[in-house]
Amino acid sequence: MASLRDIKSRITSTKKTSQITKAMQMVSAAKMNRAEMNAKAFVPYMTKIQEVTASIAQGSKGVQNPLLTSRPVKKTGYVVISSDRGLAGAYNSNVLRQLFNTIKSRHKSNDEFAIIAIGRVGRDFFKKRNMPVVLDIIGVPDQPSFAEIKDIASKTVGMFADETFDELYLYYSHYVSAIQQDVTEKKLLPLTDIQSEGKLTSYEFEPSAEEILDVLLPQYAESLIYGALLDSKASEHAARMTAMKNATDNANDLISNLSLVYNRARQAAITQEITEIVGGAAALE
């Protein structure tokens, strides 16, 4: 049995760990709230742009745009959103595992696909497995603004437009609630199903529907990427919060178990001491 002092030092160190995880949990909770607010601020823009795109794309059939046309698939692009840091439970591994399995089942050689990684964990994961990572961005802040992601988003959309890729998928964690995040696969390009809940309006186009789509569609695709990023940032903080909460709970369990063991050992030591004294006194009589 461990000595009293050993148990005591284990209790102290577990307590310190639990203080840290508790603090991290609270930080993540605050960040999650901010991320949720950011995602909410983005909603009006997204619904508006979706409405307009749907009205134009459906209202004027026969309009041609490279981003709307499906072509035979020679190369597929995957955009994967992960975090820069770990300690977020299964947040990263869920997304990465699903994408990894999909790639393994869909493609035979590395020439058939390429990966665009947002986040350090995802980039390192695929680089380590010798998969082609063509673009990556790390150090995206916790409250990303559109300007920070614009560069990679427009490059990605550009790579579809110049036929480097023939289709583009987006992999990220969709934020359902603070305790649930679902890995989501979204087909980003070509834009085949643009739907909108609002009623469709028929517009006058100035100068023409084609020229408006040229401006609108890249903007739409880029905002889909940004939307997914905001969504997965909220998921990241939620996942980290849950992970840290679990760690804190586990630490507390451990502490209470250890305290029980400590108290028992202390009691045993006292009992033994008394028996020894009593025994010693009896021997003197």
Next chain:
Amino acid sequence: MKTIKVSVVTPDGPVYESDVEMVSTKAQSGELGILPGHIPMVAPLQIGSVRLKNGGKTEYVAVSGGLLEVRPDQVSILAQSAEVSDSIDVERALRAKERAEERLREQQRAHVDFKRAEMALQRAINRISVSEKR
């Protein structure tokens, strides 16, 4: 006088929302003025300023491209970035202008980065000129 609801929205959230008497801006096909009762319309915008007139006062919003959508009951401007003249960071815009000019001197004309730098320069100049109108 009749007014129409105007909202300027960006991915980072709504920037401006109010009722105004007239919206005028520069579309890619030229200068455009919208009064209440305009027919539904969509037009891509140039990098420039949106002028919102209301009761003798004019407010300015700097937009970097995007779209103008007119509906019977409201006008919305969808831009990837937009700032009301009061909230423009002039120093940042000046720095961006210098940076873009620097890049334009270094690059070859046909290069992709040249176009980018040109756009960045336009945006910076636009921000500076809008901020002077506050």
